[in-house]
Amino acid sequence: GDSVTQMEGPVTLSEEAFLTINCTYTATGYPSLFWYVQYPGEGLQLLLKATKADDKGSNKGFEATYRKETTSFHLEKGSVQVSDSAVYFCALSDLPGNQFYFGTGTSLTVIP
Amino acid sequence: NAGVTQTPKFQVLKTGQSMTLQCAQDMNHNSMYWYRQDPGMGLRLIYYSASEGTTDKGEVPNGYNVSRLNKREFSLRLESAAPSQTSVYFCALGRGAKTGELFFGEGSRLTVL
Numbered sequence: 001g002d003s004v005t006q007m008e009g010p011v012t013l014s015e016e017a018f019l020t021i022n023c024t025y026t027a028t029g030y031p032s033l034f035w036y037v038q039y040p041g042e043g044l045q046l047l048l049k050a051t052k053a054d055d056k057g058s059n060k061g062f063e064a065t066y067r068k069e070t071t072s073f074h075l076e077k078g079s080v081q082v083s084d085s086a087v088y089f090c091a092l093s094d095l096p097g098n099q100f101y102f103g104t105g106t107s108l109t110v111i112p
Numbered sequence: 113n114a115g116v117t118q119t120p121k122f123q124v125l126k127t128g129q130s131m132t133l134q135c136a137q138d139m140n141h142n143s144m145y146w147y148r149q150d151p152g153m154g155l156r157l158i159y160y161s162a163s164e165g166t167t168d169k170g171e172v173p174n175g176y177n178v179s180r181l182n183k184r185e186f187s188l189r190l191e192s193a194a195p196s197q198t199s200v201y202f203c204a205l206g207r208g209a210k211t212g213e214l215f216f217g218e219g220s221r222l223t224v225l
Contacts, residue, residue, distance in 0.1 A: 034213065036214075041218075042218060042219075043116075043202055043204075043216030043217050043218050043219055044155075044202070044204075044214070044216045045216070046213040046214070049213060089154065089155065093212075099157065099160065099170070100145070100157070100204075100206075100214055102147075102154045102155040102156075103154055104152060104153060104154035105154050105155075
């Protein structure tokens with residue numbers, strides 16, 4: 001079945017450091033891939049998405065490229081800020097049924 | 113999280129009690145989902161509904177029932193709560209298309225003693 005595996009945390013970085021959170025997936029079809037972010041006490045919000053191979057999703061300085069050959073969708077940001085502290089979830093959706101599958105989440109803390 | 117309303121936001125139950133979590137939307141989306149979030153486990157799908165009147169089991173349906181009587185509302189019922197059901201529950205909406213994103217409610221924190 002479909003599944004998502006992402007880097008375990010927690011991750012602690014200094015402000016302006018480079019961020020990578022690894023995500024790999026297993027899917028029977030041609031899934032869409034997503035990164036969601038969860039701030040403390042809130043629900044998940046879509047950060048970025050990519051719907052086909054080689055697509056790059058980007059938002060708020062974050063980027064991720066859909067790599068079919070390595071079944072990966074790693075999240076990157078060149079310079080993190082304290083406000084980026086949150087839990088990040090990699091996810092995929094696939095047919096039939098449009099079920100979404102989530103990774104276990106990676107907690108990021110950025111210190112000044 | 114405008115458009116997805118979950119109630120209650122917090123609830124404490126004793127083992128064996130029953131309760132219903134309510135989710136209502138005003139975004140006119142076809143698909144609705146119930147997830148639970150547990151430390152180290154990420155989000156796990158309990159049930160989902162692709163459209164009004166239809167429901168399907170997700171990854172962890174045991175101990176839960178759902179009802180989708182109309183397009184706006186999707187409720188999750190615990191008939192006899194157990195401590196293992198202590199969790200944060202999220203309702204989410206989707207357009208029903210593979211490329212569509214999910215929109216999440218703010219969550220309902222349930223503690224079963």
